[in-house]
Amino acid sequence: MDRAPGLSVRLKLTLSYAGFIMLVGTLLIAAVFVFYLYYLPDGWIQTATGDFWIDRGSLLRAFAPFVTVVLAFLLAFGLAGGWILAGRMLTPLSRITAAARLAANGSLSHRIRLPGRRDEFRELADVFDTMLARLEAHVAEEQRFAANASHELRTPLAITKTLLDVARDDRSRDTGELVDRLHAVNTRAIDLTEALLLLSRADQRSFTREPVDLSLLAEEATETLLSLAEEHGITLETSGDMAPTIGSHALLLQMTTNLVHNAIVHNLPSRGAVWVTTSVAPGTVILTVENTGIPLTPQLVSTLAEPFQRGNERIRTHHSGVGLGLAIVDSITRAHSGTLTLTPRPAGGLCVTVQLPTATGLSSRADQPTP
Template structure:
């Protein structure tokens, strides 16, 4: 936004300091003058000079007071200019860092030295913001590159199949249609997952009172045929877990967790445990599954988009690599957290922690809550 030029902050502070010094000096001189008028009667000798009346006293006091005020003005301007410059030095560093960030250099940091004060807190907060922004931009760049690669793969396969069919007119079109259908289904699934992830990140959804335990049961019942097909046993337990959020998104979150636990399990006689619990200020959804031992380094990357954990997937249900990324985004959009830990006996433990719904008996709240 274009603005008209004005005085610098340093000049404003200098004038403020000088004005304050002048005001303090004027008040001091006024107090001295009042003292002289009240306690010095006519005929008193002051500094070996006889003052016969108040008129002569004024003639002696005013020139001296003028000299003092001029001195205070000069002193206030010079001293205020120096002090303002020293006080605004940290602000200049913050401004420099802001301009570099505006030009695209997010790696620069202020790193303001000295003890903690208002400028130090501002600089540290700005450094933290730059670090998060840099990480977010890098994550978005990786996500865009990975999404482009994932979307290009099915399109390239479809193009290859069409080229082969065009060069071989006598080929089996039925097989071609089946393969193109599978490729197209995968592309549609990836696109829908990307849209769902974007919706969760934008937090553009209406919130209602929901029971997370019922949502977990619904997701388990939906995936029960898949579990039976793979020989996986699902065990559910827990309490009522009231929270506030989108039923659709929370159901997608629970479905992704249970589906992930079923697919990435033992080849035979695997088990999935789905548990809900309530705490004083939060509700928990915990999904555990048996499986191979997972290295902590691998577990820490599973929530990143398109990180499938290739050592534990099966080729018929590889997915698009967005399952846990979507779960993390949905949990964060609801003010919650996602925690992944490897089980000592093998497999994965995923815990989602969401804010608990406080009933009207414990706090006043309008229902349904307004969307953000």
């Protein structure tokens, strides 16, 4: 933004300090004048060394040059001292400005780390350091996500090109098999693109909020995926109380479906189980999805919500998706002001808990006056 040049803050503070000192000095000298005018009478005053004649007019005229010198000294002292004090006071601000300028040029690794006891400048520097750290982490995550997304999108395109090259070189090859494989690859590319669009939509929070019952969404998701569970030999159990919240019905249904789907495809080879429950706590509704499976380490579980992290130790099938299932769940949860918790089960498998604000809690929060 282009701005017209103006006085620096240091100069403004210097003029303010000097002006204040001049004002105080003038008031003190005026008080002395008032004292002489009203309390010092004309006439003779007898002292221990003799008698003196006091003329107030002559005394004031003699005092005027001295007042001028004093005021000039106060002005010079105020300007010099104010300039030094303002410079010392604004030194932390200069460091913050330098760090902001580096951040604006793309250097997010720099930190101010302003020393000293806490005050307004140091609080500002600490908040700025925290913002830089989060921004650096976010940019790194976005770069990693873009690289992973490019890799995932390039894979089906490369497979398609290979299949077409083989078909062009070998025209006697059965086209039916080629069409089937191209269809599968194209379906995977479409699924990945739709998942990326859904993830972007959840991150932008561009959706309409309405009352939603998580218990009904859990029943709908399990009914939709019942055939997939039967195909894998997985038992689905749904239970719990009504869990009213406010949000996007489509996104919350997608979140629930992703959790149930993830629990089915990453389960035991056979005779596995998935438990979907809903409950209500003070100010919170809770959706819990547990599944049996192989034992998982806490280190592995902590990375499962990252984009394209499928978990190499987990059982992989052709239904395992594009690696964005839990990332989408995490994004939808955060967009609804909730929290996502992943915990490995001691007996093997995973326990996923989603906590969202209750509909009543959100309504009361919206009804409160804005301060």
